[in-house]
Amino acid sequence: xxxxxSWPYWAERTNPGAEVxxxxxxxxxxxxxxxxxxxxxxxxxxxVIQGGINDIxxxxxVGQAAxxxxxxxxxxxxxxxxxxxxxxxxxxxxxEVTRLNELIHEIARTEEVFxxxxxxxxxxxxRPGHMRDEWCSDGNHPSVVGYRRLGxxxxxxx
Numbered sequence: 001x002x003x004x005x006s007w008p009y010w011a012e013r014t015n016p017g018a019e020v021x022x023x024x025x026x027x028x029x030x031x032x033x034x035x036x037x038x039x040x041x042x043x044x045x046x047x048v049i050q051g052g053i054n055d056i057x058x059x060x061x062v063g064q065a066a067x068x069x070x071x072x073x074x075x076x077x078x079x080x081x082x083x084x085x086x087x088x089x090x091x092x093x094x095x096e097v098t099r100l101n102e103l104i105h106e107i108a109r110t111e112e113v114f115x116x117x118x119x120x121x122x123x124x125x126x127r128p129g130h131m132r133d134e135w136c137s138d139g140n141h142p143s144v145v146g147y148r149r150l151g152x153x154x155x156x157x158x
Contacts, residue, residue, distance in 0.1 A: 004144045005137075010151020018157050020048075029054045030068035037072055038079070046158040047076040048116065050086035052104070056096045066103035073111045082158035084114035089122050089142065093129030114158045121154040122146055 003009050008020035023040040025032070030051045041047055049072050055065035069085065076083040085108045087101050101119055108115035122142060124132035135146035142150065 002144070005142075005147055007142075007147045007150035007155060010148045011155040012151075014152045014155065015157050020155075024050070027054055029058055029060065030065045030072075031055075034068050034072050034075075037075060041076065041079060041081060044081065046082040046084070047072075047079075048084045048086060048155075048158070049073060049076070050088075050116075050118070052088045052100045053091055053097070056088075056091070056094060056100065062096050062100040062103060065100060066107060069104065070107045070111065073107060073113055077111070077113075082114075083111075084116050084156070084158040085111075086116040086154075087119040089118050090124070090129055090131045091140065093127070095129075097129065114156060116156065117154050118150055121149050 006022055008022045011020045012018055021044070023036075028051070033051050049069060051069060052062070052065040056062065073083050073085055085104055087104055088097050091097050097119075105115060107113075122131045122135050124130050131142065131146060135143055135149060137143040137146070
């Protein structure tokens with residue numbers, strides 16, 4: 001994979017001294033991410049949790065995805081990590097993305113963790129619920145320009 005096609009690549013350049021490791025796995029749902037959470041956080045100080053689109057694609061209830069995300073937030077805090085939770089990026093105007101992001105906002109507020117505004121950073125104001133064409137590579141994923149926006153504009157070290 002092109003290293004520039006990853007928001008952590010751009011986040012490191014915007015946040016001197018930060019080392020950002022990406023443990024994302026293509027097509028994983030939040031329940032699958034949760035299973036490997038503890039292996040992924042060995043030796044880190046902070047945790048950024050991003051997930052939920054694949055749950056929606058699989059037709060799973062967004063409430064379950066949100067419960068999985070909340071569980072990961074709580075586990076990260078139990079492990080003594082600073083935790084941030086990322087919004088789900090715009091995806092084809094799908095209404096479940098809006099609902100999941102509402103739940104993600106609620107989790108961030110009630111658990112008192114950073115919220116990373118990925119949705120608004122990539123949403124096309126002329127086409128709500130979609131990424132702007134130049135910020136999207138294939139209709140589903142950010143382009144290099146989109147990942148750069150996420151790393152430079154939306155990411156903050158928890």
